[in-house]
Amino acid sequence: MSAHEDTHAHDDHGHHHKETFVTKYIFSQDHKMIAKQYLITGTIMGVIGVLMSMMFRMQIAWPEEPNVLFEALLGKWAPDGVMDADIYLALVTIHGTIMVFFVLTAGLSGTFSNLLIPLQIGARDMASGFLNMISYWLFFLSSIIMVLSLFVEAGPAAAGWTIYPPLSALPMAQGGSGMGMTLWLVSMAIFIASSLMGSLNYVVTVINLRTKGMSMTRLPLTIWAFFITAVIGIISFPVLLSAALLLIMDRSFGTSFFLSDIFIQGEVLHYQGGSPVLFEHLFWFLGHPEVYIVILPAMGLVSEIMASNSRKPIFGYRAMIASILAIAFLSTIVWGHHMFISGMNPFLGSVFTFTTLLIAIPSAVKAFNWITTLWKGNLQMNPAMLFSIGFVSTFITGGLTGIILGDSALDINVHDTYFVVAHFHLVMGISALYGMFAGIYHWYPKMFGRMLNKNLGYIHFWITAICAYGVFFPMHFIGMAGLPRRYYTNTNFPLFDDLANVNVIITIFALVGGVVQIVYLYNFFSSIFFGKKATQNPWRSTTLEWTTPVEHIHGNWPGDIPHVYRWAYDYSKPGHDVDFVPQNIPLKEGEEELQH
Numbered sequence: 001m002s003a004h005e006d007t008h009a010h011d012d013h014g015h016h017h018k019e020t021f022v023t024k025y026i027f028s029q030d031h032k033m034i035a036k037q038y039l040i041t042g043t044i045m046g047v048i049g050v051l052m053s054m055m056f057r058m059q060i061a062w063p064e065e066p067n068v069l070f071e072a073l074l075g076k077w078a079p080d081g082v083m084d085a086d087i088y089l090a091l092v093t094i095h096g097t098i099m100v101f102f103v104l105t106a107g108l109s110g111t112f113s114n115l116l117i118p119l120q121i122g123a124r125d126m127a128s129g130f131l132n133m134i135s136y137w138l139f140f141l142s143s144i145i146m147v148l149s150l151f152v153e154a155g156p157a158a159a160g161w162t163i164y165p166p167l168s169a170l171p172m173a174q175g176g177s178g179m180g181m182t183l184w185l186v187s188m189a190i191f192i193a194s195s196l197m198g199s200l201n202y203v204v205t206v207i208n209l210r211t212k213g214m215s216m217t218r219l220p221l222t223i224w225a226f227f228i229t230a231v232i233g234i235i236s237f238p239v240l241l242s243a244a245l246l247l248i249m250d251r252s253f254g255t256s257f258f259l260s261d262i263f264i265q266g267e268v269l270h271y272q273g274g275s276p277v278l279f280e281h282l283f284w285f286l287g288h289p290e291v292y293i294v295i296l297p298a299m300g301l302v303s304e305i306m307a308s309n310s311r312k313p314i315f316g317y318r319a320m321i322a323s324i325l326a327i328a329f330l331s332t333i334v335w336g337h338h339m340f341i342s343g344m345n346p347f348l349g350s351v352f353t354f355t356t357l358l359i360a361i362p363s364a365v366k367a368f369n370w371i372t373t374l375w376k377g378n379l380q381m382n383p384a385m386l387f388s389i390g391f392v393s394t395f396i397t398g399g400l401t402g403i404i405l406g407d408s409a410l411d412i413n414v415h416d417t418y419f420v421v422a423h424f425h426l427v428m429g430i431s432a433l434y435g436m437f438a439g440i441y442h443w444y445p446k447m448f449g450r451m452l453n454k455n456l457g458y459i460h461f462w463i464t465a466i467c468a469y470g471v472f473f474p475m476h477f478i479g480m481a482g483l484p485r486r487y488y489t490n491t492n493f494p495l496f497d498d499l500a501n502v503n504v505i506i507t508i509f510a511l512v513g514g515v516v517q518i519v520y521l522y523n524f525f526s527s528i529f530f531g532k533k534a535t536q537n538p539w540r541s542t543t544l545e546w547t548t549p550v551e552h553i554h555g556n557w558p559g560d561i562p563h564v565y566r567w568a569y570d571y572s573k574p575g576h577d578v579d580f581v582p583q584n585i586p587l588k589e590g591e592e593e594l595q596h
Helices: 003-018 021-026 031-061 068-077 085-121 129-151 179-208 221-252 276-310 317-331 346-358 360-374 383-405 408-414 418-448 454-480 494-515 517-530
Strands: none
Touching (some): 031 418, 085 276, 129 179, 179 221, 276 383, 276 418, 346 408, 383 408, 383 454, 454 494
């Protein structure tokens, strides 16, 4: 951007002080406000998702026991306080959908891509503020439709978050296959449109709007992660949209893309020629990249926070970028490992095993680089740093079990057991949540101009960390013992009687972990109004977002946009009086720019 355009953008911002409440807080085109909208909407959806998980955990721990909470919240679905089997499946389905798409995808990409991309690359705003606003409102609309589907008379979608046919393709299959399933599909179609708009905006912004001197090799790792995440989304989300559209046609227009030789109560339906395995391919072609759409932004945030709080340059900057690119490529060719028991040809299974085990290499590069960044650093153990270290811990422990699930011969034995639940919740769910919490604790001063309460942050981290392992560590063992997932009770199987006590322990940890999030919510919302006022650069970080004023202005910088002279990780550099050198400080005479 030229100096002339800079001045023009600055002159313009005077008009924005006369904005009304509606234009400032609702139909805002300012990326910082849209980031907050994403975060608060994602937080509300997260509360709903966690409440659901607490309810079905209580059902698994104490099956067939009357529960006042069930009667109050579920009404006709819990006669005399005993949960109905259909609503159990619906809760599992909507919990998975909300957490994967509406909390983790929106909470990480929607919030932090919007907040940080313009600020860290030195841009006034996103490439298209209007498109950005539309993408948020589509996300909001899809959230509303997903929540409304809970109130449909026949019940919400209940085919699992993967919505496999025939349960999802036949409206008469079960209660949740009717209107609830239709609303699920409509909600997801709108969500995908929102994601694609956002992703295109992020990619164009990073490519075209970097400030002078901000070469690709000077970008913070956060921006690399958001950029590649957006590219993966553009490639893979349309495939899920096509699957959803074909499913709608099967449901409403008599086609049979995913249906063949179906019998209901002895009656032969007229469908023939389709295959539910085709749907699995289409779903998982998005579904596996989706894991990385969720985890890559968290990796970027954690890299940034660790370097800042270790007071050290990130270890292996270029290797980190290479591993992000390798993960992006490999994530699109491993989807078949979700389908080893679908009747897949064993040779094809061996190909997917190879590519799946290959993706462990760039993941390990990142893990080793984080650990090496911490090594001998001057560690600042604030809540953001603790959640970042927690992220590395759960990413490694969850990732190790992925080696078992990625091997077709081993996967067959534990497929569809709690072993799988434990694996993906640790490596994707908990890790991504830790990354999101780390990002919130670190960039909260940038979002709201206030500091979060550090002591409440410590309570939040330690209880959450203990409970997360308390829930998912024992699940590996009940999974290896053969306990299937998605069963609303195991009382009919004497084989599993010995595991009942383990399920009770898991549920107690889940309830405590869920309740402690109230501490975080209190801290988050009260600090907006009563938190200690933030200084411009509270963490003494080097990236450009900390050069903007604490008070938000439309256009980010009051004068010219700063130019960039160095990479993003000049911490504890010899020859400088302070242990951080911001990117906009010119190199001294004879000083060499670091390139790791």
